[in-house]
Amino acid sequence: MKEHVYDTVYLRGKDFEEGNVLFETWDPNARYAWDTGVGMSRFLQELKAGRLVGAQCSGCCRVMVPPRMFCEHCFLPTDAFVPLQDTGTIVTFSLCYVTWDMIRIKEPQIPIVVAIDGASPGMGIMHLLGEIEPDAVKIGMRVQAVWKPAEERTASITDIAYFKPLEQGGSQ
Amino acid sequence: MSGNRVAVVGAGMTKFVRRAQETAKELAWEAASKALESCEMTLDDIDAVVIGTAPEAFDGVHMNSEYLSDGCGGWGKPVIRGYVGGGTGVFSPIQGWYHVASGLFDTVLVVAEEKMSSCQPHPQGAFLTIFDNFIERPLEPNLLWIFALEMNAYMNRYGLSKRDIATVSVKNKRNAADHPAALLGDPNITVEDVLNSEVLAWPVQRLDVSPVTDGAVALVMCAEHVARRVTDKPIWVEGVGWSLDSAYWTNRDLSYPTYVEEAARMAYDMAGITEPRKQIHIAEPYDPFDYKELHHLEGLLLFDKGEAPRAAADGVTQRDGDLPVCPSGGLLGVGNPIAAAGTMKVAEIFWQLRGEAGARQVPGKPKRGLAQAWGDLMQVGTVIILGA
Ligand SMILES: [Zn+2]
Numbered sequence: 001m002k003e004h005v006y007d008t009v010y011l012r013g014k015d016f017e018e019g020n021v022l023f024e025t026w027d028p029n030a031r032y033a034w035d036t037g038v039g040m041s042r043f044l045q046e047l048k049a050g051r052l053v054g055a056q057c058s059g060c061c062r063v064m065v066p067p068r069m070f071c072e073h074c075f076l077p078t079d080a081f082v083p084l085q086d087t088g089t090i091v092t093f094s095l096c097y098v099t100w101d102m103i104r105i106k107e108p109q110i111p112i113v114v115a116i117d118g119a120s121p122g123m124g125i126m127h128l129l130g131e132i133e134p135d136a137v138k139i140g141m142r143v144q145a146v147w148k149p150a151e152e153r154t155a156s157i158t159d160i161a162y163f164k165p166l167e168q169g170g171s172q
Numbered sequence: 173m174s175g176n177r178v179a180v181v182g183a184g185m186t187k188f189v190r191r192a193q194e195t196a197k198e199l200a201w202e203a204a205s206k207a208l209e210s211c212e213m214t215l216d217d218i219d220a221v222v223i224g225t226a227p228e229a230f231d232g233v234h235m236n237s238e239y240l241s242d243g244c245g246g247w248g249k250p251v252i253r254g255y256v257g258g259g260t261g262v263f264s265p266i267q268g269w270y271h272v273a274s275g276l277f278d279t280v281l282v283v284a285e286e287k288m289s290s291c292q293p294h295p296q297g298a299f300l301t302i303f304d305n306f307i308e309r310p311l312e313p314n315l316l317w318i319f320a321l322e323m324n325a326y327m328n329r330y331g332l333s334k335r336d337i338a339t340v341s342v343k344n345k346r347n348a349a350d351h352p353a354a355l356l357g358d359p360n361i362t363v364e365d366v367l368n369s370e371v372l373a374w375p376v377q378r379l380d381v382s383p384v385t386d387g388a389v390a391l392v393m394c395a396e397h398v399a400r401r402v403t404d405k406p407i408w409v410e411g412v413g414w415s416l417d418s419a420y421w422t423n424r425d426l427s428y429p430t431y432v433e434e435a436a437r438m439a440y441d442m443a444g445i446t447e448p449r450k451q452i453h454i455a456e457p458y459d460p461f462d463y464k465e466l467h468h469l470e471g472l473l474l475f476d477k478g479e480a481p482r483a484a485a486d487g488v489t490q491r492d493g494d495l496p497v498c499p500s501g502g503l504l505g506v507g508n509p510i511a512a513a514g515t516m517k518v519a520e521i522f523w524q525l526r527g528e529a530g531a532r533q534v535p536g537k538p539k540r541g542l543a544q545a546w547g548d549l550m551q552v553g554t555v556i557i558l559g560a
Pocket of ligand 1: 057071072073
């Protein structure tokens with residue numbers, strides 16, 4: 001099938017170093033102000049108060065986090081916001097040694113999916129883990145939110161600074 | 173089988189390269205003209221055009237398929253673009269199929285193109301907007317996170333090691349050494365090379381990942397009466413399927429791609445396939461990461477859950493194994509120009525079933541093959557089954 005492959009021209013590192021390449025560049029000017037919506041507004045307000053909430057659907061009885069205005073399974077409005085705990089279980093994690101533009105970082109960031117206590121099984125959110133040696137992170141580990149001081153909270157997911165391992169005997 | 177019979181009768185592609193000198197539109201033309209030439213057709217013979225291309229943000233061109241349409245042969249014709257992220261490369265031929273199966277058109281040119289290299293400093297930047305704008309983007313995520321999180325969930329569920337998974341990368345990069353369009357073919361790569369490569373986002377290491385790539389692939393699809401006229405080796409579309417899971421990816425069981433199973437079941441039903449492990453002779457599952465090939469083989473019901481790594485280690489998925497998987501070299505070896513990568517897989521099945529795959533030809537004259545792609549927030553599966 002060689003004959004069905006076009007002999008595409010490609011550039012090598014040398015072509016760039018020697019300035020043999022013509023470029024035009026452009027920086028997008030695009031800014032957005034998103035309305036946070038019915039489900040998410042309440043979640044963000046509660047974060048500012050140092051609490052996590054989920055949304056319950058009376059059709060399937062799921063307690064969902066992140067909370068939502070409608071249940072995507074039942075396609076009905078959710079019925080109530082219900083309080084959740086700020087503890088949970090690590091569903092999965094990574095140890096990330098690069099930034100998004102592939103620059104190396106020395107101390108890894110530790111993104112996790114954490115299933116939140118009080119929500120239905122498997123209902124997780126993404127966040128970061130701290131106060132732990134990278135080697136010690138395990139799936140199934142119990143964790144707790146570390147909140148920023150009240151005066152620093154801005155109704156953002158970053159009002160939780162990160163999650164940390166839950167001390168033995170901590171609340172379930 | 174639903175609708176009128178549809179055949180693939182031609183395929184062509186560009187080389188897959190790290191940075192093409194050509195513009196996106198020029199790449200599309202290179203692939204489209206090669207596909208037409210392969211079946212001795214011209215643009216005048218084409219009734220409609222399907223364009224596949226992924227996020228506009230890669231090119232920085234709004235309504236990118238309209239921009240590409242000249243290079244895709246779309247001038248003065250009915251043109252459509254479908255976009256399901258990384259799933260696009262298999263979804264575009266599915267769209268080509270229903271254009272013809274519906275009876276609306278006799279001939280369709282399907283062109284999938286991606287030029288990732290324009291996006292600076294790294295095309296990952298264009299991907300970051302897939303994260304939830306309220307509760308994920310403020311954490312300044314890295315695109316690698318979601319794949320690393322999924323890979324770790326899969327490894328943990330079945331007690332898999334990095335070594336179990338690295339064999340996929342080795343197989344595909346070795347297979348790609350025989351592909352004339354490949355970017356990263358390497359006949360000498362070893363499992364140790366993969367295990368010793370730079371850790372990016374553990375468990376993902378450099379050689380577990382496919383590269384940023386520019387490239388395009390095109391197919392000519394047509395109705396039976398045209399196919400019989402233009403070729404004595406038509407390859408028939410026997411089944412198609414696609415399915416989408418919830419965008420709440422942190423609420424899902426990441427160890428199993430349910431949406432791929434749903435897409436596969438739809439395609440198997442259409443093709444009358446009741447025992448896919450016996451009836452599928454060759455597979456091109458989507459492999460942007462090595463674990464994804466295994467994950468997808470399980471979702472496609474070709475191996476039991478958690479069993480694909482053992483089969484790979486035993487050589488079952490080698491080009492001369494019982495079920496050759498990614499004989500092209502896949503995304504890991506040929507390259508990963510997002511939308512074009514999936515269509516490259518469909519083209520590979522086409523060439524394999526015609527016995528035209530050259531040094532990559534799998535033995536035993538395969539009669540039926542499957543290509544699958546995956547994308548969006550780890551949530552879409554697209555499947556096509558071709559038969560000789
Ligand atoms: Zn419900």
